[in-house]
Amino acid sequence: MSFHHLDQYATTASPITRATPTARVVGTVTLACGAALLPLGAWIPLLALFTLVVFIAAVAHLPARAIIARMSGPFVFVLVASAGLLFLVPGNAVGRIGPVTISDAGLERFGFVLGRATVALGAAVVLVSTTTFPQLLGAFRQLRLPVVVTTSLALAYRLVYLLVDEMERLQRAAKSRNAGGGNASRRRLLIGVTAAGLARAFARGERTHRAMLARGYQGEVVALESLRWDALQGVLVAGLVVVVLATVLFAHVAP
Amino acid sequence: MAHIPDGFLSAPVIAATAAVSAASLAVAVQRSRRTLEEREAPILGAATAFVFAAQMLNFPLGAGTSAHLLGGVLVAVLVGPWSGMLVLFAVLLVQALLFQDGGIAALGANTLNVAVIGGGVGFVLYCWVLGLTGDGSRRRMVAAGLAAFASTTLVGVAVAGELALSDTVPLVPALAAVGGGHLLVGVGEGVLTGAILALVARSRPGLIAAHGTAERGLQPWAYVVLLTSAGLAVAAAYIASARPDALEATLRGLGVSDSATSYLQSPLAGYAAPIGGAWIAAIVGVLVVFLVIWTFVRFGAKRRVSS
Numbered sequence: 001m002s003f004h005h006l007d008q009y010a011t012t013a014s015p016i017t018r019a020t021p022t023a024r025v026v027g028t029v030t031l032a033c034g035a036a037l038l039p040l041g042a043w044i045p046l047l048a049l050f051t052l053v054v055f056i057a058a059v060a061h062l063p064a065r066a067i068i069a070r071m072s073g074p075f076v077f078v079l080v081a082s083a084g085l086l087f088l089v090p091g092n093a094v095g096r097i098g099p100v101t102i103s104d105a106g107l108e109r110f111g112f113v114l115g116r117a118t119v120a121l122g123a124a125v126v127l128v129s130t131t132t133f134p135q136l137l138g139a140f141r142q143l144r145l146p147v148v149v150t151t152s153l154a155l156a157y158r159l160v161y162l163l164v165d166e167m168e169r170l171q172r173a174a175k176s177r178n179a180g181g182g183n184a185s186r187r188r189l190l191i192g193v194t195a196a197g198l199a200r201a202f203a204r205g206e207r208t209h210r211a212m213l214a215r216g217y218q219g220e221v222v223a224l225e226s227l228r229w230d231a232l233q234g235v236l237v238a239g240l241v242v243v244v245l246a247t248v249l250f251a252h253v254a255p
Numbered sequence: 256m257a258h259i260p261d262g263f264l265s266a267p268v269i270a271a272t273a274a275v276s277a278a279s280l281a282v283a284v285q286r287s288r289r290t291l292e293e294r295e296a297p298i299l300g301a302a303t304a305f306v307f308a309a310q311m312l313n314f315p316l317g318a319g320t321s322a323h324l325l326g327g328v329l330v331a332v333l334v335g336p337w338s339g340m341l342v343l344f345a346v347l348l349v350q351a352l353l354f355q356d357g358g359i360a361a362l363g364a365n366t367l368n369v370a371v372i373g374g375g376v377g378f379v380l381y382c383w384v385l386g387l388t389g390d391g392s393r394r395r396m397v398a399a400g401l402a403a404f405a406s407t408t409l410v411g412v413a414v415a416g417e418l419a420l421s422d423t424v425p426l427v428p429a430l431a432a433v434g435g436g437h438l439l440v441g442v443g444e445g446v447l448t449g450a451i452l453a454l455v456a457r458s459r460p461g462l463i464a465a466h467g468t469a470e471r472g473l474q475p476w477a478y479v480v481l482l483t484s485a486g487l488a489v490a491a492a493y494i495a496s497a498r499p500d501a502l503e504a505t506l507r508g509l510g511v512s513d514s515a516t517s518y519l520q521s522p523l524a525g526y527a528a529p530i531g532g533a534w535i536a537a538i539v540g541v542l543v544v545f546l547v548i549w550t551f552v553r554f555g556a557k558r559r560v561s562s
Contacts, residue, residue, distance in 0.1 A: 028352070029359055036360035037266045040422075074355035078260045088428040109423065116262030117358070124355050136352065146284045148296060148338075149345050155300020156307065156345065163308045171312075190312055191447060194324065195454030198305050202333075202462060205301025212297065 009062055009129045016060035016126070020229055021135040022142045023237045027056070028127040034244035035119035041108065042251035046115045049247060053122040060130050070125045071118075078117040085110040133157050159204060167197040257325060257373070257410050257437070258350065258365055261358030265421035272417065273363025279371045280344055287337040302334050302342045310346075325410075327373030328381055328403040329448045332395070333455075333462055336378035343370035364417050368410045377406030392456060395463060400449030404441040411437020
């Protein structure tokens with residue numbers, strides 16, 4: 001298993017990939033929070049933030065097809081999760097699907113939730129498309145996330161491919177000995193695979209730790225590449241924060 | 256919907272849940288520093304990788320549905336509650352940024368639900384059940400299963416509360432849809448947690464023995480909490496609203512409540528006992544639930560830990 005296909009645009013030369021990963025993380029969080037803070041019915045500010053995300057994706061030279069493909073999975077989840085709003089929110093009836101009534105308030109809330117989620121998903125997709133996982137870890141360190149969290153993530157990144165491969169192998173082996181079993185036997189099989197995966201993950205973690213100690217590990221994984229901000233990046237990120245804040249303020253103040 | 260996407264929560268709820276989560280994580284970092292030796296950081300990495308991998312496996316539940324492990328109580332029992340919260344936060348952070356599974360702005364709410372309530376509160380429930388029943392190898396598995404079920408249900412209630420406070424969905428339908436869904440998922444989570452821990456206990460008993468053993472002094476407190484909860488449950492029956500509950504109100508709202516059919520006539524139907532009314536029904540209910548759980552844990556898991 002590999003997640004390298006996720007990084008295929010991270011090496012494309014663009015102003016976004018040249019910016020420090022920390023700036024990209026801050027920009028993404030700003031856009032996602034900005035969309036989340038918009039009041040219900042603020043369609044024009046929402047459209048403004050969506051345009052901003054599209055502009056950043058264009059500057060990053062990301063193909064629209066790649067963005068849509070990456071957004072589609074999470075978007076379907078959001079669509080399913082928000083479908084309940086159509087008939088759970090009280091309001092005037094505007095239509096019926098089978099036995100349930102769709103309300104006008106529910107329809108508006110459904111549309112606005114989807115809009116906010118689209119902006120946040122778009123920003124996140126631009127981030128992951130332009131940033132490799134090690135760069136993301138560097139950004140977390142620079143943003144002063146607890147060392148224990150960044151170290152866990154760094155080690156998890158090393159182990160997760162091996163672990164998923166191992167669990168897939170275990171699953172294949174167990175399936176081949178258990179062909180034709182029903183749901184109950186599949187559940188037993190998966191529980192066995194998960195427990196074996198857990199025991200192996202911990203055994204591998206202990207082996208990795210011994211190897212790291214032998215190489216001088218003292219409690220923190222040291223990154224070879226140090227992240228640096230320059231003045232222009234700082235100004236651009238501050239500009240983005242100001243634009244998003246102004247949009248949110250406008251949405252709350254405007255009638 | 257334990258991982259709330261962006262767009263569902265309001266600004267005050269985002270800010271409040273982020274503040275509570277940040278404070279909880281700060282305490283977790285401090286407390287885990289005391290208990291966590293340097294050597295355990297790679298183990299936390301392994302636990303984080305395991306939660307990622309385990310959440311990719313979907314278990315069939317029947318009727319064409321499936322669910323994956325949440326792993327809050329499982330991780331808390333294996334690496335301790337504070338470290339477990341940090342592991343779950345690390346998983347949520349990467350799921351939000353890398354896989355868009357859960358919102359970026361909703362990360363505080365998701366951390367509160369999955370790491371603090373699912374892992375931290377789940378571990379408190381695990382210790383509470385162990386305090387009631389006494390320590391033992393099988394009792395730990397059953398206690399972990401029950402705690403996983405209860406904490407998953409609490410996660411559902413918390414998600415429903417956050418959605419209602421955000422004015423996204425009214426509380427009653429949110430409790431019915433999200434809380435009810437998590438109640439069902441909780442059954443699967445409880446069974447999976449208990450079963451996985453039982454298998455791990457056979458191959459690596461030290462992993463479970465190292466964390467989360469019930470302290471002897473905990474037992475009186477466990478009974479105090481139990482009696483307080485029973486008292487609250489009985490009092491709640493007396494002051495309870497006569498209005499329909501979350502599921503009933505939702506079914507009425509959808510216009511499908513008339514299709515409900517009763518196959519068994521209970522003597523305590525509608526929480527009313529033939530003698531004494533709601534008070535007696537509440538006391539009988541609390542006693543029956545306690546006896547079922549206590550009998551299940553006490554006699555269903557007799558084997559004691561050899562250590």
